Amino acid sequence: MQSRTSPCIPSRLLTLGLSCTLAIAPSVWAADPADTFNRLLDQAVTHEHLPGIAMAVVEDGDVVFTGTRGERQAGQGEAINPDTLFKIASNSKAMTAALLARLVDRGLLRWDDPVIKYLPQFRMHDPWVTQQMQVRDLLIHNSGLGLGAGDLMLWPEPNRFTRQDIIAGLAHLKPVTSFRSGYAYDNLMYVVAGEVAAAAGGKPYDQLLREEVFVPLGMDRCQVGAWSVTTVGNVAQPHTRKDGRSVVHGADGDLSPDLTSMAAGGIRCSLRDMTRWMQVLLDPARVPGWLGAVQRRALWTAHMPMPLGERQRRWDDAHVSAYGYGWRLSDMDGQWKVAHTGTLSGMYSSLALLPDRKVGVVILINSDAEDARTALMQAALKHYTAPGDGADVEHYLSLLAQERAGRREAGQVRPDTRARRPAPLRTTAAAQGRYRDPWLGEALLCPQQGTLRFSVAKSPRLRGQVMQLGERWLVQWDTLGADAEPWLQLQPGAPPTLTLAAIDPEIDFSYDYQDLHFSRVGDCP
The missing domain is CATH 3.40.710.10 (DD-peptidase/beta-lactamase superfamily)
Structure with missing residues (x-):
């Protein structure tokens, strides 16, 4: 036609x-x-x-x-x-x-x-x-x-x-x-x-x-x-x-x-x-x-x-x-x-x-x-x-x-984190405590049943076990996939602070970890 x-x-x-x-x-x-x-x-x-x-x-x-x-x-x-x-x-x-x-x-x-x-x-x-x-x-x-x-x-x-x-x-x-x-x-x-x-x-x-x-x-x-x-x-x-x-x-x-x-x-x-x-x-x-x-x-x-x-x-x-x-x-x-x-x-x-x-x-x-x-x-x-x-x-x-395939060739891939191990409690004592972010609110980095756990008070699904990979920590969420996992880093100071960063370069942008800045406000309950 x-x-x-x-x-x-x-x-x-x-x-x-x-x-x-x-x-x-x-x-x-x-x-x-x-x-x-x-x-x-x-x-x-x-x-x-x-x-x-x-x-x-x-x-x-x-x-x-x-x-x-x-x-x-x-x-x-x-x-x-x-x-x-x-x-x-x-x-x-x-x-x-x-x-x-x-x-x-x-x-x-x-x-x-x-x-x-x-x-x-x-x-x-x-x-x-x-x-x-x-x-x-x-x-x-x-x-x-x-x-x-x-x-x-x-x-x-x-x-x-x-x-x-x-x-x-x-x-x-x-x-x-x-x-x-x-x-x-x-x-x-x-x-x-x-x-x-x-x-x-x-x-x-x-x-x-x-x-x-x-x-x-x-x-x-x-x-x-x-x-x-x-x-x-x-x-x-x-x-x-x-x-x-x-x-x-x-x-x-x-x-x-x-x-x-x-x-x-x-x-x-x-x-x-x-x-x-x-x-x-x-x-x-x-x-x-x-x-x-x-x-x-x-x-x-x-x-x-x-x-x-x-x-x-x-x-x-x-x-x-x-x-x-x-x-x-x-x-x-x-x-x-x-x-x-x-x-x-x-x-x-x-x-x-x-x-x-x-x-x-x-x-x-x-x-x-x-x-x-x-x-x-x-x-x-x-x-x-x-x-x-x-x-x-x-x-x-x-x-x-x-x-x-092009992104993989350019190195834009999620790093291999399979060698992770539970973060030992004896080496994390200085980081443990209650933290607060100005907009996300209170979070805990505390021992629970022999493991170190990270949890956000107002967001029940942001809860998981802290794992160690080499010298770094990451959070292994309980109910979210590996593509949503963040690195967890302690910044020494008075008070000490916690920051999170995406592991996967293709993470959904709604996991805006880069906007978080947790300051320590107290001891673990």
Whole structure:
């Protein structure tokens, strides 16, 4: 079929100085797109050994593909379907931004209002930044804090940090750049944004989100705040790979609590809900008046430049990368792309839109599956942006494997720590005691049942045995994987201090050990 030509960069990106023309594939495929997406989905499941996955594709407002595979919990025989709930993780951020946009539309707040207008207790490390921080700044990762700063107050879950703890802890997190000078992804500011919404809207964040987003858009299965897992039912559980098989890791209890992280990454939705979300975002006529044109544009405006990665250049022929309100904006083979991912331990999500084509793809996986998510989304989008290249999931998985091999050759690998031994109590007496970090709170480095243990009071999963490797100490967590382990170092002084540092160079950035500085405050209890 003959292709048609169109400007390769939509007017929204022309302001960034980019223009050209290219051939765009016709929106009507010669073959049923479901055949293509089924093949891609099966490749991802087979090659990455996924316990479960759900995927949907929207084209010109219509759902052209819905596919589910696997089980909610491996080995239990309960099949995933379009109504199964998944943690969408950081895809929650776009919903928080949409909630704030609704409040702006209603005149209850302004994007350029100072945060302290709604949260007088809000403090950053620098008093000037405290005064200047606007509501819009909470959404675009320009605070000056480092990547993932303070995330240990949110994860690993469960923990006992409250949203007020988050706000209080911000004052103790030191910036690594000046305010608004650069991009560094964070989660804490979205927690603050949720509290701003609650203050402006006069109701708790979770109630507002249901009233302003879920109900008017018909996202009937989405859950936020505290809810009964038993009553709601049909909930996917997170998995990890262990000994060559998928095992549940961090299963739900009967009640899902009111998560401190909900505005940043604590929402759960089904595939059907996320499909509806895409349809409304791509076509405002589906829910007339839900969000005005000015605020819709604000969500997808490039508010903060982002670094353009080498992979984006090679895979997408991309020229532009920026952050909107809760969305990443870029160009892909000359077409405008609006997207985000979500990552939590055992749960991965991805959503991408090609707004000028009214195309959307969403992927929900109940496993640690970064490669599967990346390769499947890339292959699915390429069928719209570059339909002739024939690249499938297997192709992109091979490219990712090549990238990992390159990092290994460059020495960017986790050091071998298998020779570790329990740290002897007799040589650690000077280090033992109660410690305190200004934002993470109290920790113990104390003997317990003949071994030296490290534990954080408000984060029950940050507990483990202190091991020795040569002259160094490391913490072997009780319930977290080896990829989350830190080095533990004592700094002599008055008082002595403890610092932690990541062992694995590819550790999840939310383990922000580099921001911790524990000072000794007393003896072991």
